[in-house]
Amino acid sequence: RTPTAVEAAGAELLRTGCGAVLIKGGHTKAREASGAAVAQDYFCSADICCWLSSARVENENTHGTGCTLSACIAAFVAQGEPMLDAVVLAKAYVTRGIQLATRLGKGPGPVAHTGWPADAKAMPWITRTCDEGIVRTQFARCSDGAACGVVPIVDSVEGVQQVVSAGAKDVQLRVKNVPASTVLEMVSHAQEACAKSGARLWVNDHWEAAISCGTYGAHVGFEDLEAMGVKERRRLASSGMRLGVSTHSYAELATALAVRPSYVSLGPVFSTASKKLRFTPRGLANVERWRKLIPSDTPLVAIGGITRERALAVTAAGADGIAIISAIDSWYPRS
Structure with missing residues (x-):
């Protein structure tokens, strides 16, 4: 057949x-x-x-x-x-x-x-x-502890500068509803700040700008991954760019694994007000299950309602990295 x-x-x-x-x-x-x-x-x-x-x-x-x-x-x-x-x-x-x-x-x-x-x-x-x-895509592997530890998510160049000056080794720039020319400029300045501090920049969604500016990696949501065609995924992978993918369900995880991403994100682990999601909190049990279903060379990054007090339990469940949004100031205080 x-x-x-x-x-x-x-x-x-x-x-x-x-x-x-x-x-x-x-x-x-x-x-x-x-x-x-x-x-x-x-x-x-x-x-x-x-x-x-x-x-x-x-x-x-x-x-x-x-x-x-x-x-x-x-x-x-x-x-x-x-x-x-x-x-x-x-x-x-x-x-x-x-x-x-x-x-x-x-x-x-x-x-x-x-x-x-x-x-x-x-x-x-x-x-x-x-x-x-x-015929599957294969993205570059994370190295030197990339995507492991705390990964702050910010929406401005100033935010990138704040967290890298406070010691962040990985930072994700997530910019929404901004013209493409402005995005490219922001990514360029953010990459400069990371390069000076020895940090790795991940760009949310705008992977073409990430390629142009030579960032360490890009991150896409599940819907954005589905919207990408085979040619786009292969172009991104052939650039040497690392790719992180958001997942919320087992079907989404299986879809992400098809492109062999650099890391997989799971969320929300706990209830969060940072972003409206159609999924209920995944909980620590699913963090443990996700870690077992993901290849050992692929970090698992947990996100959603993770405070400093909850971080230890999340990593104990199997998360390699923790992405934070609203809790940034408690991890990386403004100078």
Whole structure:
């Protein structure tokens, strides 16, 4: 079956009245550019259509994969997870189960049963097309502790100067509703301030300005990542720019992992008034889960309502970095 035929079959099943359709692709023979085998499934609903890919596990003990997958989806939905999030978690569960499966008697053995997904190698990635799941982007890795520790987020050049003069090693410049020419000027001045202090500048959303000014990295929200085309993502990656991506759900995490970002952000961990979000606080339990589902060479940055008093608990849960907005003055007092 071609990807086009699979997508057409999904659309036809939706027209029969199904709320969502998942077409398993465990028997396909797709491979990444590296030669690694990939298992791809197709999901579609009234809201979204996408491909889920994961590293293929070479193990003949795969008895019960379909039954386990459907049962897991139902179980995660029963626990309150949205449908696509449930599918992501179920695919991770089954992949891990195949990794650990052993033969018990004659013939293929059953899928092993574990706990809540907690293995980065079993975590799938989500893409809009089948090909994107095979030919993936790869962003430069963080080095020298980048994105680890406290990462203040400011909206002005003066704010950048304040935090780097107080010792910040990473700072994110987030500018909204400003003309492109002004953004470029601000990023240029902010980069100069960081260079003088030996700090790393991350530019929120305006990645083209970040490339032009030679900043250490860029950060994009989940919606902005989705809006970027393949050419834009490849251009950004080929520039050597690091990329951080915001995530709030398991489906968003799987989408971020598809581009192999430099770091992943999770939030809001706690209730916050700094930004209006459609997601409730994720809590420390999800910080711990995110850290286990993200590759070890990819820092996890937590954000949202993190005060100095809460910071230790957040890092103990697994966060490598803490992004702050309203709490900046308590961390980096004005001189």
